[in-house]
């Protein structure tokens with residue numbers, strides 16, 4: 001057997017299980033070994049029934065205090081009994097496990113582990129695990145892996161599979177060259193993989209995990225170095241040097257460009273008219289006017305006879321960009337089209353064809369833009385907005401469309417310069433430091449729930465002056481497990497505070513793309529006064545007439561996210577306000593919000609955010625493309641990132657052939 005063999009060749013893994021594995025992208029034995037736990041179960045010290053927390057997984061030591069009752073309801077067998085300790089009593093329920101009647105007898109003591117809930121005024125645990133005191137003693141402090149699953153696949157099955165694969169672990173190819181392992185004293189890869197699946201304790205798990213984080217960063221940086229090398233060598237296939245149209249466009253803008261915008265535009269002009277291809281990051285705080293820079297770059301491209309693509313992370317934002325381009329280019333004869341996931345199939349087909357035939361100048365959209373079906377005619381510029389929402393792979397894929405097009409990425413994420421140089425090592429960077437001159441700094445306040453009526457009164461006045469308002473709730477609808485405001489109930493509840501002339505609407509991610517677009521469009525047309533929304537409006541949305549942003553349960557959001565949300569107001573010349581409503585008495589939460597209260601500067605906030613990030617965020621293997629790394633966190637693991645960067649620089653200095661490192665096998669795990 002070999003790690004590259006299919007999972008079916010493992011003992012105990014049948015066809016059915018293999019099919020389930022393939023749903024979560026586990027096909028080979030190596031895939032399975034590289035499928036890291038997303039968290040661990042820790043069997044801690046049992047607690048009293050009285051102090052056990054409802055809604056959480058608890059371990060209680062209790063004695064059986066009633067006869068075991070077995071009932072049949074239709075096809076279901078229900079086993080119930082009570083258990084108690086000196087502080088209280090809990091009801092235990094199991095389904096389809098009639099044999100338990102023979103297991104439990106009055107007076108016996110067990111440790112029961114499960115989720116504690118309340119039903120009919122009674123504490124209850126459904127399907128608790130049960131252990132004798134000796135059994136539990138031996139499990140205590142051990143860490144059991146928890147894997148991300150798919151319907152039909154149990155944690156036990158994955159655990160068993162990984163255990164069966166362990167004997168082959170030595171065969172996993174280590175991408176990191178031996179000289180780096182020695183020079184940087186890295187733990188052997190087998191030991192790290194083993195210890196991440198089945199750690200003996202927390203500290204050793206962290207050490208093992210750190211080695212895998214190093215690998216992620218290392219492979220990423222190797223690829224970066226290779227892209228950079230490729231770019232340096234890449235000649236500019238699309239020399240763009242006729243700037244008469246964009247000079248006219250800039251002169252006709254309804255505003256003067258800020259210094260930062262002007263410098264960014266100059267950098268771009270220099271790049272696209274030079275001998276080598278452009279690869280540039282535009283970094284600028286929310287509201288600094290990055291879209292205008294993008295519009296100028298696109299217009300230059302189109303007026304020199306080429307196509308451009310403009311990619312945004314959400315459909316709502318893509319639509320907004322599309323609308324702005326149509327409006328801003330109306331005197332410039334540019335053919336703009338929108339392509340998103342929800343575009344009708346017939347419409348998609350028409351767009352694909354027109355694009356290939358060169359009948360479209362600019363295609364705006366979501367990642368629908370980079371699907372294989374999309375073939376451009378002469379794509380010379382690719383722009384991604386809100387770059388931090390995309391993975392490098394998506395960026396690579398887009399830049400592979402066409403023949404080495406110019407690449408411009410835009411981001412508001414204010415990552416510190418030292419990190420930016422490592423993370424965006426393949427890009428040149430332009431920073432827009434200043435804000436448009438007409439802006440007044442946003443006025444902030446952090447308040448408690450009692451302040452709500454005052455806030456609503458204030459909003460009424462703002463609406464009276466013709467302005468519009470956003471209210472953010474963390475949840476879409478009511479949930480049993482989370483105590484936080486939700487959009488659906490909120491929009492009902494707040495009606496009574498406003499006159500019937502005030503139009504209130506809501507928006508959330510579970511609505512269809514059409515519904516979302518309709519709402520956003522009527523909001524922009526000022527048919528809606530108050531928009532209650534989840535964070536779907538967080539990125540990029542621009543409606544300069546909005547002057548109030550109220551965030552419910554502000555304590556539940558990260559600082560950078562709050563800053564993004566706040567960035568939806570203060571985008572025009574009217575005074576704007578951000579009301580952060582904190583529903584928690586926790587003093588740490590209030591301290592965090594205080595940082596936003598006293599500063600509107602994204603860089604300052606990001607730095608404070610870093611200082612406050614505890615080391616608590618180790619867990620969570622990321623499955624989505626939202627973040628670059630599955631395990632590593634560029635902030636929390638900044639030291640490992642630095643080490644990996646040193647390692648790659650060392651290899652470059654030694655003229656090590658980097659291309660031998662990134663075979664297809666390893667990049668899969670990036």
Ligand code: ADP
Nearest residue numbers: 255256257258286287288289290291292436542
């Ligand atoms: P972001 O950098 O967050 O993407 P946008 O590009 O959406 O910001 O710009 C925010 C608003 O500022 C838009 O309404 C835009 O028209 C306006 N704007 C951009 N540049 C300027 C400027 N130089 N002067 C005044 N307003 C500007």
Ligand code: MG
Nearest residue numbers: 290291385540
């Ligand atoms: Mg933007």
